[in-house]
Amino acid sequence: MSEPQPLRIFDQDQLAACVQCGFCLSSCPTYEVTHLEEHGPRGRILAMRLADEGELPLTHPDLAASLTTCVQCRACEAVCPSLVEFGSLMETARTELGERTPPRGLRGIAHAVGFRVLTRRAAVRIASVGLALLQLLRFDRVLPGRFRPARRVRLGDALRPYRLPGSGRAAVRTAPAGAARGDAFVFLGCVMDGMFRDVHQATIDVLAAVGYRPRLEPAPPCCGALSIHSGREEEAHRLARATIRAYAGTSGPIVVDSAGCGAAMKEYGDWFGTPEARSFSARVVDLSEVVRPDEVAARGRPVPLTLAYQAPCHLRNVQGLADQVRALVAAIPGLTLLEPDDEQRCCGSGGIYSMEQPDFGDAMLASKHAALQRTGADGVVSGNPGCAMQIARTGWQVHHPAQLLARSLRP
Numbered sequence: 001m002s003e004p005q006p007l008r009i010f011d012q013d014q015l016a017a018c019v020q021c022g023f024c025l026s027s028c029p030t031y032e033v034t035h036l037e038e039h040g041p042r043g044r045i046l047a048m049r050l051a052d053e054g055e056l057p058l059t060h061p062d063l064a065a066s067l068t069t070c071v072q073c074r075a076c077e078a079v080c081p082s083l084v085e086f087g088s089l090m091e092t093a094r095t096e097l098g099e100r101t102p103p104r105g106l107r108g109i110a111h112a113v114g115f116r117v118l119t120r121r122a123a124v125r126i127a128s129v130g131l132a133l134l135q136l137l138r139f140d141r142v143l144p145g146r147f148r149p150a151r152r153v154r155l156g157d158a159l160r161p162y163r164l165p166g167s168g169r170a171a172v173r174t175a176p177a178g179a180a181r182g183d184a185f186v187f188l189g190c191v192m193d194g195m196f197r198d199v200h201q202a203t204i205d206v207l208a209a210v211g212y213r214p215r216l217e218p219a220p221p222c223c224g225a226l227s228i229h230s231g232r233e234e235e236a237h238r239l240a241r242a243t244i245r246a247y248a249g250t251s252g253p254i255v256v257d258s259a260g261c262g263a264a265m266k267e268y269g270d271w272f273g274t275p276e277a278r279s280f281s282a283r284v285v286d287l288s289e290v291v292r293p294d295e296v297a298a299r300g301r302p303v304p305l306t307l308a309y310q311a312p313c314h315l316r317n318v319q320g321l322a323d324q325v326r327a328l329v330a331a332i333p334g335l336t337l338l339e340p341d342d343e344q345r346c347c348g349s350g351g352i353y354s355m356e357q358p359d360f361g362d363a364m365l366a367s368k369h370a371a372l373q374r375t376g377a378d379g380v381v382s383g384n385p386g387c388a389m390q391i392a393r394t395g396w397q398v399h400h401p402a403q404l405l406a407r408s409l410r411p
C-alpha cells in the first residue's frame with residue numbers, strides 16, 4: 001500500500017495557531033455527547049494536521065469520522081484564545097473529503113437530487129406545496145420521523161404571493177414610494193422561500209413598519225450555505241457569485257432572516273477576497289441591524305408570550321448578534337424572554353447534519369429539549385430554519401423574531 005502524501009491544503013498559520021490548550025472542549029456539542037477527543041475541536045485540528053503532513057490519509061476512517069461528525073456550529077471558534085479560524089479549516093477539510101469520497105448509493109442519489117432542487121427556486125416551491133399537501137392530508141406520517149419536517153407548512157402560506165405594503169395588488173414587484181429609510185432587499189433564498197414564506201412576510205411587514213421600502217427582487221435562488229457545509233465548495237461558490245452578481249447595480253441593506261444564510265453571505269468577502277464580494281458582504285444585515293429596540297418598545301403593541309430564547313449558532317458564533325437579537329425581541333411590550341441554561345449550545349440541526357449524523361443530532365436535541373423545559377417557557381424564539389425545524393421535532397412552537405416583531409408592529 002502506498003504511503004499517504006502530505007496534503008498541504010490547510011492554512012498553515014491556522015493549523016499552527018492551535019496550541020492544543022483544550023479551552024474549546026467544553027463549548028463543543030459533539031464532545032459533550034461522547035467526551036472523546038476525536039469528537040472535539042482539538043482532536044479535529046489534530047486530524048487535519050495528520051492529514052496535512054501525510055501521517056495518515058484524510059480518508060482514513062478515524063479521521064473522516066472525526067471530521068464528518070462536526071456540526072460546524074463554530075462555538076469553538078468563538079471561545080478560542082488563539083483565534084483559530086476553525087470554520088474555514090473545517091470547510092477545507094469537508095471539501096477535500098467530499099471530492100475524495102463523494103456520497104454513493106442512496107445517499108449519493110439523495111445528495112444529487114436534494115442539492116439540485118435546492119438550487120432552483122421553482123423546484124423548492126413545488127416541493128413545498130407538495131409537502132403542505134402531504135401534511136394537510138396527514139400522509140407525511142408514512143415518512144420516517146427523521147425525514148418528516150416537524151414544521152407544518154400551511155398550503156395557504158405556500159401558495160400565497162408575498163404582499164408588499166402600499167399596494168392593492170396581492171403580489172407586487174415594485175415597492176411603495178416615499179419610504180423614509182429607502183430600499184431594503186429581503187433575501188428570499190431557497191428553503192426560506194419554500195417553507196417559511198410567513199417569516200419572509202413578517203420581515204417585509206417589519207421593514208415597512210419602521211420606514212423601509214421592502215424589495216423582493218433581485219431574487220437569486222440560494223446563498224450556498226448548505227452546499228459549503230456539505231463539502232460542495234464549487235457549487236457554493238457558483239451560487240455565491242450568482243448572488244453577488246444579482247445585486248450588482250442596487251444599493252441598500254440586504255436583509256437576511258435566516259441566520260445560517262446571513263452568516264455565509266457575510267463571509268463571501270473572505271471566500272473571494274475581491275472588492276465586489278467585500279462590498280456585497282458589508283450590505284448583508286440581520287433584521288436586528290436595521291430595527292432598533294427603542295422604536296419597538298415605543299411603538300409596539302403587547303405580545304403576551306413567555307418564550308425561551310435560543311440563538312442559532314451562526315447568529316451567535318459567526319455574526320456575533322445573539323445579544324442584539326435578544327435585546328430587540330425583549331423590547332416587545334408584554335413579551336417575557338427566558339434564557340435556557342445551555343443557550344450557547346447547538347440544537348443539533350446543522351443544515352442536513354441531523355439527517356446525516358442522527359445519533360449526534362438526536363443527542364444534542366434531547367439535551368436542548370431538556371434545557372428548554374427547565375425554563376418553563378411556553379415556546380421558543382429562534383431565527384434559523386434548520387433550528388426551527390429541529391426544535392419543533394420535540395413539540396415546541398418556534399417563533400421567528402420577525403414574526404414576533406411583526407405581530408407587535410403591524411398596523
Ligand code: SF4
Binds near residue numbers: 079081
Ligand atoms: S482550537 Fe483554540 S481553544 Fe481549541 S485547543 Fe486549539 S488553541 Fe485551544
Ligand code: SF4
Binds near residue numbers: 040041069074086
Ligand atoms: S464547530 Fe462545533 S461541533 Fe465542530 S468542533 Fe467546533 S464546537 Fe465542535
